[in-house]
Amino acid sequence: xAEEDEELDLYNEMTFGLDRDSTExxxxxxxxxxxKSPELAAVGVEEAQAVEQLGPGADEGQLLLEELGExxxxxxxxxxxxxxxxVEEEEEEEELGAEEQEEEQEPEEEPYExxxxxxxxxxxxxxxxxxxxxxxxxxxxxxxxxxxxxxFGKEDMLAMDPAVWSSCPGSIPPHHxxxxxxxxxxxxxxxxxxxMALDFLGSPVQxxxxxxxxxxxxxxxxxxPKSFPQRFLRQQSPLMARSACSPRHFTPARRASPLFAxxxxxxxxxxxxxxxxxxxxxxxxRPLAMHFGPMSPSLDPSLFFSPSASGxxxxxxxxxxxQLHPQHQRILTQRxxxxxxxxxxxxxxxxxxxxxxYARLMTxxxxxxxxxxxxxxxxxxxMDDDYYYQTYYHRLERKxxxxxxxxxxxKQEPPKLVTPFIQKVETYDSVVRIAGSLGQVAVSTCYSxxxxxxxxxxxxxxxxxxSHRLRALHRIERLFLQLLEVEETQRKMSLAPEEEQPCFQExxxxxxxxxxxxxxxxxxSSEEEAEDEFLQVLCVxxxxxxxxxxxxxxxxxxxxxxxxxxxxxxxxxxxxxxxxESLPLLYGPxxxxxxxxTFSKLIEVLQEMTRPxxxxxxxxxxxxxxxxxxxxxxxxxxxxxxxxxxxxxPLEPHSGDFEKWTDTVFLVARELSQxxxxxxxEPLFLPSNLLSLFCRYLDxxxxxxxxxxxxxxxxxxxxxMPC
Amino acid sequence: MNYMPGTAxxxxxxxxxxxxxxxxxxxxxxxxxxVLHQTVERIHVGKKYGDIPRxxxxxxxxxxxxxxxxxxxxxxxxxxxxxxxEEILEEQRVEQQAxxxxxxxxxxxxxxxxxxxxxxxTLDEY
Numbered sequence: 001x002a003e004e005d006e007e008l009d010l011y012n013e014m015t016f017g018l019d020r021d022s023t024e025x026x027x028x029x030x031x032x033x034x035x036k037s038p039e040l041a042a043v044g045v046e047e048a049q050a051v052e053q054l055g056p057g058a059d060e061g062q063l064l065l066e067e068l069g070e071x072x073x074x075x076x077x078x079x080x081x082x083x084x085x086x087v088e089e090e091e092e093e094e095e096l097g098a099e100e101q102e103e104e105q106e107p108e109e110e111p112y113e114x115x116x117x118x119x120x121x122x123x124x125x126x127x128x129x130x131x132x133x134x135x136x137x138x139x140x141x142x143x144x145x146x147x148x149x150x151x152f153g154k155e156d157m158l159a160m161d162p163a164v165w166s167s168c169p170g171s172i173p174p175h176h177x178x179x180x181x182x183x184x185x186x187x188x189x190x191x192x193x194x195x196m197a198l199d200f201l202g203s204p205v206q207x208x209x210x211x212x213x214x215x216x217x218x219x220x221x222x223x224x225p226k227s228f229p230q231r232f233l234r235q236q237s238p239l240m241a242r243s244a245c246s247p248r249h250f251t252p253a254r255r256a257s258p259l260f261a262x263x264x265x266x267x268x269x270x271x272x273x274x275x276x277x278x279x280x281x282x283x284x285x286r287p288l289a290m291h292f293g294p295m296s297p298s299l300d301p302s303l304f305f306s307p308s309a310s311g312x313x314x315x316x317x318x319x320x321x322x323q324l325h326p327q328h329q330r331i332l333t334q335r336x337x338x339x340x341x342x343x344x345x346x347x348x349x350x351x352x353x354x355x356x357x358y359a360r361l362m363t364x365x366x367x368x369x370x371x372x373x374x375x376x377x378x379x380x381x382x383m384d385d386d387y388y389y390q391t392y393y394h395r396l397e398r399k400x401x402x403x404x405x406x407x408x409x410x411k412q413e414p415p416k417l418v419t420p421f422i423q424k425v426e427t428y429d430s431v432v433r434i435a436g437s438l439g440q441v442a443v444s445t446c447y448s449x450x451x452x453x454x455x456x457x458x459x460x461x462x463x464x465x466x467s468h469r470l471r472a473l474h475r476i477e478r479l480f481l482q483l484l485e486v487e488e489t490q491r492k493m494s495l496a497p498e499e500e501q502p503c504f505q506e507x508x509x510x511x512x513x514x515x516x517x518x519x520x521x522x523x524x525s526s527e528e529e530a531e532d533e534f535l536q537v538l539c540v541x542x543x544x545x546x547x548x549x550x551x552x553x554x555x556x557x558x559x560x561x562x563x564x565x566x567x568x569x570x571x572x573x574x575x576x577x578x579x580x581e582s583l584p585l586l587y588g589p590x591x592x593x594x595x596x597x598t599f600s601k602l603i604e605v606l607q608e609m610t611r612p613x614x615x616x617x618x619x620x621x622x623x624x625x626x627x628x629x630x631x632x633x634x635x636x637x638x639x640x641x642x643x644x645x646x647x648x649x650p651l652e653p654h655s656g657d658f659e660k661w662t663d664t665v666f667l668v669a670r671e672l673s674q675x676x677x678x679x680x681x682e683p684l685f686l687p688s689n690l691l692s693l694f695c696r697y698l699d700x701x702x703x704x705x706x707x708x709x710x711x712x713x714x715x716x717x718x719x720x721m722p723c
Numbered sequence: 724m725n726y727m728p729g730t731a732x733x734x735x736x737x738x739x740x741x742x743x744x745x746x747x748x749x750x751x752x753x754x755x756x757x758v759l760h761q762t763v764e765r766i767h768v769g770k771k772y773g774d775i776p777r778x779x780x781x782x783x784x785x786x787x788x789x790x791x792x793x794x795x796x797x798x799x800x801x802x803x804x805x806x807x808x809e810e811i812l813e814e815q816r817v818e819q820q821a822x823x824x825x826x827x828x829x830x831x832x833x834x835x836x837x838x839x840x841x842x843x844x845t846l847d848e849y
Contacts, residue, residue, distance in 0.1 A: 358760055359730040361749045367727045373753040 384491060472536040476543045479515055483550055486511045490553070512553045519547075521565055535569055541582040551589035559593050560601055566590070567608040567633070571620050574627045583629035587684050591636045599644050599651040599661075606637055606664045622671050625680060632683040638668065639687030645696075646689070665697050672706055680709060726792055727751065733793040734759070739786045743767070745793065746780065755784035766811045768818050771804050773811025 380386040486508055493504035521534045537543035551559055566573065566586070577583045597605070609621045616623075624630025641661060644651055651657075672680075690710065694703050726734070726748075734748040736757060746762030759780040766773050806814075833840055 356730055358747065358749050359728075361758075362728045362751070366750075370751060370753055371727075 384495060468536055469540065472533070472540055472543065475518070475533070476537055476540060476546055479518055479537075480542070480546055482511060482515050482518075483546060486515070486553055487549075508553070509555070512550070512555075515550060516554060516558050521561055532569075534565065535572065538566070538573060539576045541580050541585070544582050544585045548585050548589045551593060556596070560597065563590060563593060563597075563605060564608065567605050567620075570609065570630060570633075571613060571616075571623050574623060574630055577627075577629070581628075583627070584632070584684055587629055587632050587636075590633060591685070594633075594636050594640050597640065599641070600654045600657055602637060602641055602644070603653075603657045603660050603664075606641075607660065609634065609637075610664055610667055619667075619671070621667065622675065625671060625675050628681045628684060631681050632685060634668070635683050635685070635687055635690060638665070638693060639689055642687075642689045642693035646692070662697060665693065669694055669698055669702060669706060672709055673702065677709060682711075686710065726790060731795065733795060733798070734790055735793050736782065736790050737788040738782065739788055744777070744780060744782070745774075746777075748790070752784070755787050755790070757782040757784070757787065757790070766815055767803070768811060768814035770802065771806045771811060771814060773806050773808050773814075775808050 378389070380389065383389050489504055489508045489511065493501055493508065496504060519534050519537065522532060538547060547562065551562065554562070573583065594602070594605075609624060610619060612619060620630075621634065624634050691703060691707060694706055698706075728734075728748045728750060732748065733745060736744045736746075736748075736759065738744065743765045744759055744762050745765055746759035748757060749760045750758035757780070759782065762777045762780045763774040764777050766775070830840060
């Protein structure tokens with residue numbers, strides 16, 4: 001059985017002494033344990049030694065001893081118990097305040113190690129180990145405090161007959177057993193079972209459960225372990241008597257509670273594993289409402305305890321108090337002292353400003369930490385990109401500007417956002433970047449090579465598949481990334497001061513050139529369209545988006561080349577786009593680009609649209625009329641031509657340009673009039689100067705006809721028309 | 724501006740399920756998990772409201788919609804009328820019923836016209 005193991009361990013430890021551990025938690029225990037002697041020496045001697053050995057922190061304890069004078073047998077035990085209490089309190093208080101005092105207290109450990117042979121197990125040492133961890137973590141805390149229990153347990157354990165331990169729990173009164181186990185657990189180092197107990201006691205409710213059976217007999221804990229039943233019984237009575245007569249329940253309880261209150265986990269540990277073994281312990285599962293503060297009159301603290309206990313103890317300390325963090329508990333006890341017993345205060349009543357014990361529950365350190373974490377989230381490397389940062393500061397500035405106007409105050413500098421300095425974690429360059437690993441690890445590092453294996457598998461499979469479309473998509477992805485870099489450079493350039501701009505410009509044009517090369521545009525090639533990579537790119541929506549975004553950055557000739565290619569292959573593109581209908585994406589940039597072309601170039605482009613196709617009887621032009629993008633592009637070209645013609649700028653046409661132009665216009669007009677209205681698609685944008693264009697060359701009748709067809713707004717006045 | 728817990732500061736928390744909690748905020752963490760002390764759940768129906776004392780709340784951060792500090796001076800300065808818990812619960816029940824009735828009628832009308840509005844509980848929240 002587990003208890004047997006525990007008890008054996010305990011026995012071994014006590015007999016052979018513990019190894020010096022480096023752990024803080026065990027420092028205290030190691031201090032304490034070796035000092036224990038199996039014999040309970042004369043109490044006077046013990047006390048004297050205790051007095052000697054007690055550190056500065058236990059002055060009170062000393063005083064108490066002296067006060068009480070020469071102790072007798074049981075009296076001595078009592079005293080020691082009380083002394084223990086005080087020492088415990090001292091320790092506890094020291095822990096509480098001792099977060100920064102680790103160094104201070106550590107050296108004090110030394111003196112206590114010496115008097116091993118003189119040490120009385122029953123005498124508590126003012127053990128002061130590093131409090132930091134413990135004071136912050138109640139579970140850890142307990143294991144340290146728990147070492148105090150060792151004092152009690154030592155002599156008894158040794159004297160004990162293992163048989164006693166393994167005897168049926170039922171034969172031992174529940175409180176006895178509680179104590180035993182508690183001590184057992186506490187003495188173990190690092191008590192695996194105790195630790196496990198500590199760990200699994202996660203929920204406060206559980207703790208509540210655990211607390212309640214334990215609290216039934218808090219007083220008993222104070223006493224030396226029960227392995228000497230007579231002593232126990234003897235001790236029981238004085239304490240019982242004490243508690244029974246004292247109207248101020250709180251005091252003895254206060255003494256008792258710090259012991260196990262700080263001993264939270266150890267305390268928890270004890271009942272929890274015991275529950276199955278102790279049928280006598282009343283069933284704990286009663287949801288304990290945690291009322292740290294003033295309790296409503298409806299809640300009687302005694303309700304927290306089993307009926308059998310309430311008769312004995314009637315502690316005013318609610319069971320949950322044992323689960324309090326020592327700091328909280330200190331606040332609570334403070335409060336209790338001030339406020340007295342349960343008050344009938346409705347939940348809505350305000351805390352009196354003077355007494356709000358929970359106001360400092362969250363230390364300013366913790367608050368700062370939370371704020372710091374939130375501030376860190378505000379940090380971003382690229383402030384220009386950060387939408388929230390930008391909008392926040394725009395708003396702030398606007399508000400301040402308003403205030404300035406209203407208040408007429410001096411211009412206030414908008415407060416700069418000061419975020420905590422966070423060192424950027426060294427980014428580890430991946431060994432392999434895996435594309436197409438949606439939902440999986442996309443980067444293989446030497447820290448985590450295995451995780452990426454599945455992804456790699458998928459990626460390889462994809463590569464092998466390699467359809468046209470897929471390859472095109474891959475290319476588009478890569479090019480898009482490059483384009484994003486270009487835009488980034490563009491942005492930086494716009495924000496950079498004048499001097500730096502040329503170098504950015506240089507960088508940008510280089511990057512753009514690279515992309516352009518990668519696109520492999522072959523204008524007006526007669527190759528199979530399926531082979532043309534650029535066209536394949538254009539067939540994909542994303543490819544169109546890419547091209548559209550790229551166009552503004554391109555140099556003039558490059559852009560024109562693209563325009564030519566598109567126009568040349570327009571039927572093909574239109575056909576491919578029937579499902580997607582994403583060609584209009586290209587309209588905007590192309591329109592702008594068209595607006596910048598020369599007349600000759602324009603003619604060249606238009607020629608593409610009017611040249612007859614080998615496969616079909618239709619002209620590309622005609623086909624374009626039936627496609628939204630096509631018609632829009634056509635109109636845009638014509639409109640630009642008209643603009644050029646009607647403007648005064650010299651056109652510098654090549655020979656034959658004008659004829660081609662006129663021919664084109666006539667052709668367009670003819671096709672427009674011939675195509676049924678139903679198949680004529682509305683363009684994305686209808687330029688206003690088209691009719692005036694037609695006016696130059698065509699007769700009135702035709703113009704009216706076209707007007708109706710195109711649903712243009714009628715010309716301002718017919719008289720103004722030159723035709 | 725400072726929403727952190729502090730002395731004599733009451734907070735109002737609105738939860739995702741529509742509950743309003745008022746209590747003393749004792750602790751908060753980076754996920755906006757909250758520890759509310761002496762919490763009161765306030766139910767509003769029309770111009771009336773009722774408070775149900777709930778004790779201590781630990782709220783998981785993801786369920787918090789907003790959190791605000793209550794100005795204790797202005798707290799009593801409200802046109803709303805406080806009523807008892809029973810009354811407010813009754814009012815709430817009545818209100819829910821009325822809402823359900825109107826909802827039913829709406830759905831019925833839509834169904835007649837051949838439209839169907841997906842029910843809120845079968846729909847994702849976002």
